Amino acid sequence: MTETTTGAFRDPNDTPPLAQAVPLGLQHVLAMFASNVTPSIIVAGAAGLAFGGPEQVYLIQMAMLFAGIATLFQTVGVGPVGARLPIMQGTSFAFVGVLAGIAATQGLGVALTACIIGGAIHFVLGAFISKLRWLFPPLVTGLVILAIGLYLIPVAIKYAAGGAASFQMEAESFGSLKHWSVALTVVIVALVLKFFTKGTISNAAILIGLVAGYVLAFLLGMVSFGAVGKASWITGITPLPYGFEFSLGAVIAVTLVCIVSAIETVGDTEATTKAGAGRGASDREIAGATYADGLGTAIAGVFGGLPNTSFSQNVGIVGMTGIMSRHVVTIGALVLILCGLIPKIGAVIASMPLPVLGGGVIVMFGMVAAAGLNVLSEVRMNRRNMVIIAVSLAAGLGLNLVPTAVQYLPGVVKTLATSAVAPTALVAIVLNLALPEEI
Template sequence: MTDSTANADFRDPNTTPPLSNAVPLGLQHVLAMFASNVTPSIIVAGAAGFAFGGADMVYLVQMAMLFAGVATLFQTVGIGPVGARLPIMQGTSFAFVSVLTIVAAQLGMGAVMGAIVIAGIFHFALGSVIGRLRYLFPPMITGLVILTIGLYLIPVGIKYAAGGAATFQMEAESFGSLAHWIPALTVIVVALAVKFYTKGILSAAAILVGLIAGYIVAILFGIVNFGGIGKAAWFALPKVFPYGFEVNMAAVIPVVLVAIVSAIETVGDCSATTKGGAGREATDEEIAGATYADGLGSAVAGVFGGLPNTSFSQNAGIVAMTGVMSRHVVTIAALILVACGLIPKIGALIATMPLPVLGGGVIVMFGMVASAGINMLSEVQMSRRNMVIIALSLSVGLGLNLVPTAVQYLPGVLNTLAISGLLPTAIIAIALNLILPEEI
């Protein structure tokens, strides 16, 4: 789809394009976010010690699709004050991955789900005050946070591309072999070729096309196991607290703090959607509604074993590219995801994707997250003050994550916060930005 697809009326969120346009546009939104949506679930499943491709991982992938769709419906259709009623696509948030992997590994999935539900409720409550918190997150802070998320996750992509990690019970002697790197590199090369040498839906789904190409190569190398597909059902409803529900403050506090960052991210995506699609600023009502939908979507997902949701920036880019602001187009995308989430065989098929193939995709995705942060920071005046804030925040935040034993004597909650990577960076940056005087 190109700018010529859009009709001037399509810039009205309440306009319904003809199905001949609406269905392909909705599918385009799904393809653009599909790989990014399911990847966090696979990563957290691995940290929790779930067998790669096993029933628990399949279920998490299934919930990622189902509740991305449900949360998107909260945004596009709305319930009372909930929902921006804009074409905002929701998906599983990468921002929480750094914290949730630590919680899953140390405290278990019951603590993960308890933290997600509580953080979702807190996130929902932020909808009434989000406008007054925006001053805490100027572009320098937001860009730094996004950069930190990308830098924290990049090593995960390299480990996956080389063959996985101990949590996935991969053979140590095969780690780094060509049998792993060739499928991973296939994903990267094909994704780049499709992104820059094609247009429209195909270009928007470049990562997904790359993953399919890498998957085919992995089949040729004999590293794909289809055993789980036959065991999966054709239809299944989600379960209430399938991993239990535990309130552990060592999990709750960091996840709640990340929810604040996620809320600010949604404010940015809401503004980008209206600016790119309709050439106007988002209203206070739209921003509040988007934040309510974010929190409600995450809390509901946690009840059924899903991970937190947030708005997806790449889909805001699609709105800007096509000029189609119709929320009904994204509603179609949401219904596609809900249908996928109710069919476990789809989740089982995704879970057969070998780690090297996934690694090739996430190297690109995580690198793009870091690049987005750098892009935001490029708009910040690099004064000595701002450079000191960036330097100290990154050094301490990522340093403690890389050397967790440096704070091994901190009690549970503080230890989890300190080694999360994201939270120390964000807290130090916000504090210094408020304390240090502006340079004259």
């Protein structure tokens, strides 16, 4: 189901026949599946959880479960919550850098508590999101997205090379040909399928690349299915699995990213209505989408899930198929919820060797940086804007790379200063407001 359907199912309330709706719903899941589970694997690793262990499996389950639940908030809606549009929600890469840093230094309890509070604040933003958009022009949002991508790329290279001893990999094998052959298989297969095929296969290129790398890793003896055999077929969910631990610095850092995520969701909502129905998004749709973002993030945090946001790649599917039906994406949400309730699926994903994941995230994280550059392409590159870009990136990435440069700052301020995203956003916003426009 990939052909553009002119004039058919252009209203969000239209319902395609089930034989057409189910494949389309699965297509939405395939396009976002790999990107949805990857952040949980990375944050779990940063927190020191056993690679492939039950705790990591649980976080992966929650990523799938609450991506589905957050998507239902968008497509079905509850009161003012939800855009009632075909918007697919998933675990956000934007939070990975901040949450990995918090989890590594203060623990998952602090990180997830920050997600709960940040999600609640994100929810409140829905009431006046339109009034805040002026603070986040393309210059600021593009810089933040670019900083996220640049921060994450070294993580991708580390994974592709085999990780490190902290991930239960042999340190002496780091960078070996075996690891790189697996990672490059993922990259090559994904690129070939993305650009030399069409439709569902092209949309699921990264997922298929991961499967190809996984198969090669299995043939090379890098895969253990011990955890899969021990995992149950069905399980419940645990409220506050790591407790409730408040840290002001962590909350501020996560909240700043929540604001950026809210602005991204506004853009995705506009893009969805333009791609599927040829119109702009209404104020109610934008507010509803923001409410759903925040509510999904807060509830996910309660049960061990990471923050959710709208997935831009699924906007492309709406534009490609021309089918605007929200019920199609609802089917995809139900598939994700089902996967999230089956621990064996999470265990299979958790058994993926780091080089396989590394090959996938080389592409994914690179695309995050490229998305930032794409947003910045809308900005006129005069002296003023180039200075803002230079100083913001230097502050954000520089302090993250050399955290000892601010080792004497108080804990809260140090957490913010070394998070990459927060200083980049803050410096960009302040300079954009303070520096005069050039004619």
